[in-house]
């Protein structure tokens with residue numbers, strides 16, 4: 001990485017070919033918090049990585065600060081895991097080691113993003129994990145960014161003793177129950193002064209908004225709370 005070339009430009013170049021939705025202002029926010037929290041003795045967690053756009057920004061921050069790993073937890077669905085619901089929206093279910101994990105069952109995926117962004121991705125790659133792995137290799141981030149094909153509960157059960165987080169970015173299932181549970185699990189590991197960040201906050205998803213309102217804003221557990229971009233909300237733990 002180049003210390004004098006604007007980081008926005010470096011992120012834009014790194015993600016230009018990676019399918020996904022995270023816009024540059026949000027990626028810059030995530031990068032900045034991950035980079036500036038490097039004095040905390042913890043790693044970075046991402047729940048919901050898709051093909052790796054936000055993971056690249058987090059990985060660049062970990063690498064540039066020479067501190068911490070980025071753990072990326074996703075069910076990494078393949079094409080055949082997706083199915084159409086009766087109302088025309090889409091969901092997926094992934095079976096791993098005999099256990100089936102459903103996603104987007106309550107807050108389903110609208111037909112438009114499925115047809116415009118999700119289905120075409122599977123014409124380029126065999127699955128999201130292949131796209132993610134390639135994105136990390138292309139950007140020389142495979143030594144700091146690690147994918148885990150599971151849900152957050154499965155990941156949390158297997159972390160080492162003293163596992164701690166300086167930052168977590170939540171961008172998985174967008175139902176209230178899922179986000180509330182994600183917050184509970186992240187809080188087991190989030191250090192004082194560490195950041196919890198959310199995609200799709202206070203934009204189009206009532207479940208995400210309600211979970212943040214109740215379990216972050218109203219909880220009293222966070223000292224700084226701010227909507228940073230159109231859909232990225234961040235909070236710093238007391």
Ligand SMILES: C[S@@+](CC[C@H](N)C(=O)[O-])C[C@H]1O[C@@H](n2cnc3c(N)ncnc32)[C@H](O)[C@@H]1O
Nearest residue numbers: 020022048049050053054074075103151172173
């Ligand atoms: C909006 S995408 C993430 C986009 C990504 N952050 C980016 O910047 O491109 C949401 C991701 O959450 C994953 N996901 C949904 N429900 C999940 C769950 N219960 N556990 C783990 N991953 C889940 C999906 O597989 C999908 O890759």
